[in-house]
Amino acid sequence: MKPEDKTGFVYQQSFLIRLVSITFLFLIGIVIAQFLLPIDLAAISLFASMIVGTILGTYLAQLIFKSNEVIDEQSESLEGMVQETLEKGKDFIDDFKQKSLDKEIPKEELPKETPTDKEQKSARERLKDKGLL
Numbered sequence: 001m002k003p004e005d006k007t008g009f010v011y012q013q014s015f016l017i018r019l020v021s022i023t024f025l026f027l028i029g030i031v032i033a034q035f036l037l038p039i040d041l042a043a044i045s046l047f048a049s050m051i052v053g054t055i056l057g058t059y060l061a062q063l064i065f066k067s068n069e070v071i072d073e074q075s076e077s078l079e080g081m082v083q084e085t086l087e088k089g090k091d092f093i094d095d096f097k098q099k100s101l102d103k104e105i106p107k108e109e110l111p112k113e114t115p116t117d118k119e120q121k122s123a124r125e126r127l128k129d130k131g132l133l
Contacts, residue, residue: 015055022054 013021030047071078127133 018055018058019051022058023051026050026054 026047030043034043121129124133
């Protein structure tokens with residue numbers, strides 16, 4: 001293996017090499033487990049589940065490593081975008097506050113409420129006036 005080659009035992013290997021190496025590793029483990037715990041049917045299901053789970057786990061780990069690299073590369077541009085968005089939001093809120101202050105009606109222009117005869121009577125009295133009670 002060359003010193004500048006970054007591929008590991010499982011990391012950054014092709015699918016076939018990952019499958020063979022993980023299958024071989026679990027095959028050795030299952031043979032040892034068969035001598036300790038003689039289970040026949042469950043061992044086959046367990047063997048297949050372990051292989052599939054490990055293969056999916058390696059791809060998930062590779063996805064996480066790649067996303068970390070991308071985030072590190074673009075962190076400066078993301079920071080600028082977040083700052084711009086925050087500034088736009090502050091400007092929007094300021095404009096909204098300014099418009100709401102402009103639309104506020106002075107108290108002098110509000111109509112004054114005067115209690116009428118209907119508002120002073122109770123519900124029972126109004127029903128009596130209509131002849132319903």
